[in-house]
Amino acid sequence: xxxxxxxxxxxxxxxxxxxxxxxxxxxxxxxxxxxxxxxxxxxxxxxxxxxxxxxxxxxxxxxxxxxxxxxxxxxxxxxxxxxxxxxxxxxxxxxxxxxxxxxxxxxxxxxxxxxxxxxxxxxxxxxxxxxxxxxxxxxxxxxxxxxxxxxxxxxxxxxxxxxxxxxxxxxxxxxxxxxxxxxxxxxxxxxxxxxxxxxxxxxxxxxxxxxxxxxxxxxxxxxxxxxxxxxxxxxxxxxxxxxxxxxxxxxxxxxxxxxxxxxxxxxxxxxxxxxxxxxxxxxxxxxxxxxxxxxxxxxxxxxxxxxxxxxxxxxxxxxxxxxxxxxxxxxxxxxxxxxxxxxxxxxxxxxxxxxxxxxxxxxxxxxxxxxxxxxxxxxxxxxxxxxxxxxxxxx
Amino acid sequence: xxxxxxxxxxxxxxxxxxxxxxxxxxxxxxxxxxxxxxxxxxxxxxxxxxxxxxxxxxxxxxxxxxxxxxxxxxxxxxxxxxxxxxxxxxxxxxxxxxxxxxxxxxxxxxxxxxxxxxxxxxxxxxxxxxxxxxxxxxxxxxxxxxxxxxxxxxxxxxxxxxxxxxxxxxxxxxxxxxxxxxxxxxxxxxxxxxxxxxxxxxxxxxxxxxxxxxxxxxxxxxxxxxxxxxxxxxxxxxxxxxxxxxxxxxxxxxxxxxxxxxxxxxxxxxxxxxxxxxxxxxx
Numbered sequence: 001x002x003x004x005x006x007x008x009x010x011x012x013x014x015x016x017x018x019x020x021x022x023x024x025x026x027x028x029x030x031x032x033x034x035x036x037x038x039x040x041x042x043x044x045x046x047x048x049x050x051x052x053x054x055x056x057x058x059x060x061x062x063x064x065x066x067x068x069x070x071x072x073x074x075x076x077x078x079x080x081x082x083x084x085x086x087x088x089x090x091x092x093x094x095x096x097x098x099x100x101x102x103x104x105x106x107x108x109x110x111x112x113x114x115x116x117x118x119x120x121x122x123x124x125x126x127x128x129x130x131x132x133x134x135x136x137x138x139x140x141x142x143x144x145x146x147x148x149x150x151x152x153x154x155x156x157x158x159x160x161x162x163x164x165x166x167x168x169x170x171x172x173x174x175x176x177x178x179x180x181x182x183x184x185x186x187x188x189x190x191x192x193x194x195x196x197x198x199x200x201x202x203x204x205x206x207x208x209x210x211x212x213x214x215x216x217x218x219x220x221x222x223x224x225x226x227x228x229x230x231x232x233x234x235x236x237x238x239x240x241x242x243x244x245x246x247x248x249x250x251x252x253x254x255x256x257x258x259x260x261x262x263x264x265x266x267x268x269x270x271x272x273x274x275x276x277x278x279x280x281x282x283x284x285x286x287x288x289x290x291x292x293x294x295x296x297x298x299x300x301x302x303x304x305x306x307x308x309x310x311x312x313x314x315x316x317x318x319x320x321x322x323x324x325x326x327x328x329x330x331x332x333x334x335x336x337x338x339x340x341x342x343x344x345x346x347x348x349x350x351x352x353x354x355x356x357x358x359x360x361x362x363x364x365x366x367x368x369x370x371x372x373x374x375x376x377x378x379x380x381x382x383x384x385x386x387x388x389x390x391x392x393x394x395x
Numbered sequence: 396x397x398x399x400x401x402x403x404x405x406x407x408x409x410x411x412x413x414x415x416x417x418x419x420x421x422x423x424x425x426x427x428x429x430x431x432x433x434x435x436x437x438x439x440x441x442x443x444x445x446x447x448x449x450x451x452x453x454x455x456x457x458x459x460x461x462x463x464x465x466x467x468x469x470x471x472x473x474x475x476x477x478x479x480x481x482x483x484x485x486x487x488x489x490x491x492x493x494x495x496x497x498x499x500x501x502x503x504x505x506x507x508x509x510x511x512x513x514x515x516x517x518x519x520x521x522x523x524x525x526x527x528x529x530x531x532x533x534x535x536x537x538x539x540x541x542x543x544x545x546x547x548x549x550x551x552x553x554x555x556x557x558x559x560x561x562x563x564x565x566x567x568x569x570x571x572x573x574x575x576x577x578x579x580x581x582x583x584x585x586x587x588x589x590x591x592x593x594x595x596x597x598x599x600x601x602x603x604x605x606x607x608x609x610x611x612x613x614x615x616x617x618x619x620x621x622x623x624x625x626x627x628x629x630x631x632x633x634x635x636x637x638x639x640x641x642x643x644x645x646x647x648x649x650x651x652x653x654x655x656x657x658x659x660x661x662x663x664x665x666x667x668x669x670x671x672x673x674x675x676x677x678x
Binding site: 111113115119120121122124151152155156157159268269294295296297298300301302306309313316318323324325326327328331332333334337341345349352353 | 412413415436452454455456457458478480481484495496497502637638639641642644645646647648649651653654655656659675676677678
């Protein structure tokens with residue numbers, strides 16, 4: 001029996017909002033052992049990987065797959081990786097991928113349909129028992145996972161594919177000690193430290209004697225894993241250093257989400273929608289990188305022999321015209337209407353539909369917008385009374 | 396947090412598992428509009444409530460959300476009345492008896508017909524009568540439960556009046572049918588004008604009346620305003636909405652209208668929940 005089989009029956013337990021009493025200390029070698037254990041116990045392990053000059057979330061097979069000594073600079077429409085020469089493995093802000101790509105992948109098979117003996121036969125895609133773990137999840141993305149989960153499982157029919165991928169996901173969180181300038185989790189969500197929704201949470205600290213990792217467990221199965229690694233507890237001095245590091249990280253957020261954002265975005269006739277539409281390319285980058293944007297399309301493709309057809313659920317974007325297509329044509333033909341749909345849904349009507357905001361303040365849509373549209377700036381503009389705005393013609 | 400459920404999907408999950416149906420008859424209605432009469436190949440048709448939708452799919456082409464138009468009490472088949480518009484509806488309306496396609500559902504919120512003792516006004520514009528037809532039959536089946544029951548149906552021309560060969564039968568069963576066309580035409584001696592105008596000409600007993608509507612957004616908006624000015628309670632105006640639907644389960648985002656996800660919160664909604672949204676262009 002593998003440990004994964006053993007754990008399959010273990011109640012994940014209630015997730016405590018308080019950190020567990022135990023704080024374990026890991027060094028790089030212990031982190032290596034943790035990742036190795038994950039790869040043994042779970043069918044698929046995901047983590048940060050530097051590819052094509054970007055830190056992505058990809059399947060990993062050992063600690064060596066993770067970046068080391070790199071950090072990133074990001075701002076509106078800009079993201080660059082740099083070597084730092086340190087031994088730190090998590091000292092960078094968010095890349096474009098969130099946990100969405102694991103639990104709600106860009107393409108998900110739904111069924112295959114075939115003609116057989118004059119009749120149509122449907123073979124639904126089965127969502128197997130593949131077990132998955134992820135290391136490196138940030139607090140904002142854990143919060144986003146809960147929001148995404150509500151959209152996909154909170155209605156009359158839960159999506160079984162999502163449920164299968166989500167329910168047993170083992171989450172190793174990394175406390176965010178290097179928020180990017182584009183982030184605003186402090187006013188939008190949870191962070192920079194993870195306080196719930198994880199099996200294990202790790203803080204990485206530079207130390208004169210080498211990098212140390214402080215670990216706490218959020219669930220019984222996380223705790224079991226710590227015991228399996230025979231780790232020692234962390235000294236109070238390291239826990240104090242962690243507190244200071246997180247206070248530092250939590251200090252300087254340039255951007256913020258105002259409390260009245262959900263009202264501001266509901267002004268359907270505000271002239272700012274037309275203003276932002278002059279810049280928006282309707283490319284859909286923002287919805288692709290958003291950790292909560294869940295929209296999908298059903299893609300039906302028929303084989304060349306005409307005898308089989310496959311249906312795949314694929315990511316879609318409310319920025320495409322096809323998204324709102326109805327008999328006569330697109331319902332939201334203009335860019336302004338499509339940008340308004342995105343922002344007013346994310347921050348406004350999401351509350352009506354799912355009882356919360358759809359934004360966690362990760363800032364990805366700001367970094368990855370090719371023309372540098374910043375939703376916090378848009379909210380600021382939408383907050384201005386259109387009648388009191390100074391005319392552009394005035395000197 | 397997450398609710399642990401089985402890692403495998405049930406073959407009965409309506410999101411994934413379509414029921415293969417066979418066409419038993421194709422009925423030409425008005426130009427470009429066909430009714431598909433069909434039944435599942437694996438058993439009796441799925442039970443449904445008037446106003447619910449099926450996600451109706453053509454092999455290898457795709458699905459469209461279509462209201463079930465046949466009587467709820469009909470045990471042998473379902474009917475879907477479809478206008479030929481895009482590739483999916485073209486494929487569906489080209490089918491012949493014996494052809495197979497699939498249906499997921501039924502999904503969505505139905506017409507509320509628990510309206511005992513009340514007058515019912517049904518207002519339909521064009522093909523908007525299709526989502527109302529099962530309600531018409533359900534109301535007529537229980538005709539004694541209701542007060543006056545009236546149908547106002549409008550179309551651009553007499554040739555575009557949907558199900559017009561059934562109006563006489565409906566009248567015989569106690570439905571007052573008022574049909575109207577937009578423009579005068581040779582040989583037409585009936586009403587001329589829009590649905591909201593025909594409604595205005597009726598003597599509507601406001602507070603005792605419940606209305607069911609389907610048609611173009613503007614027709615529903617004008618008719619609702621007319622009814623409200625005749626003292627019909629906005630809460631007693633139900634309407635059904637059409638938006639792009641992909642999943643039918645509130646999972647894919649496509650059919651949003653402001654705060655509503657139409658496939659989950661509708662397609663039948665009460666007027667106050669959409670009154671503001673319908674006024675906003677491209678919402």
